[in-house]
Amino acid sequence: MxxxxxxxxxxxxxxxxxEASHCLNLAVTFAFWLILLPLFWNKIxxxxxxxxxxxxxxxxxxxxxxxxxLMTSVNVYFTDIKMLSGDWKLQVWHxxxxxxxxxxxxxxxxxxxxPMTDWDNSPMIxxxxxxxxxxLMCAFYIGFCNYIQPKRRGEL
Numbered sequence: 001m002x003x004x005x006x007x008x009x010x011x012x013x014x015x016x017x018x019e020a021s022h023c024l025n026l027a028v029t030f031a032f033w034l035i036l037l038p039l040f041w042n043k044i045x046x047x048x049x050x051x052x053x054x055x056x057x058x059x060x061x062x063x064x065x066x067x068x069x070l071m072t073s074v075n076v077y078f079t080d081i082k083m084l085s086g087d088w089k090l091q092v093w094h095x096x097x098x099x100x101x102x103x104x105x106x107x108x109x110x111x112x113x114x115p116m117t118d119w120d121n122s123p124m125i126x127x128x129x130x131x132x133x134x135x136l137m138c139a140f141y142i143g144f145c146n147y148i149q150p151k152r153r154g155e156l
Contacts, residue, residue, distance in 0.1 A: 019083060022072040023091045024098060026144055027137035029069040036114060085145035088138045095134035
């Protein structure tokens, strides 16, 4: 809203935040559908998908892990934004902040958000996240910028 109000001052900040949010959406969406869901699949009790709670959870997780990426991708397309692959370095800081937020969420809730991210019982979580998670997030971002991103209007 600030960028619409005073674009000459706020457009760079708005672009930087949008770039970060799209990168996180890419990483979180693909990590959920390709890594977390297959890990959880065997732990789902048989027949739970037919209960009201089970159907709600399926609907909730589908919306939660699809809509943000869909919305930022639509924004990229309609606003004719060119995501800069050279900004992958900024995504490292966002990935580290995401890990910190996950740890803080566990501290607040008293239980791990996901079974494989139990920060109290597995100190290797931080090392694994920083050696695999953050580079994977940067790879998703660079891949989007170089191979998936739609062409801008007038660009060949």
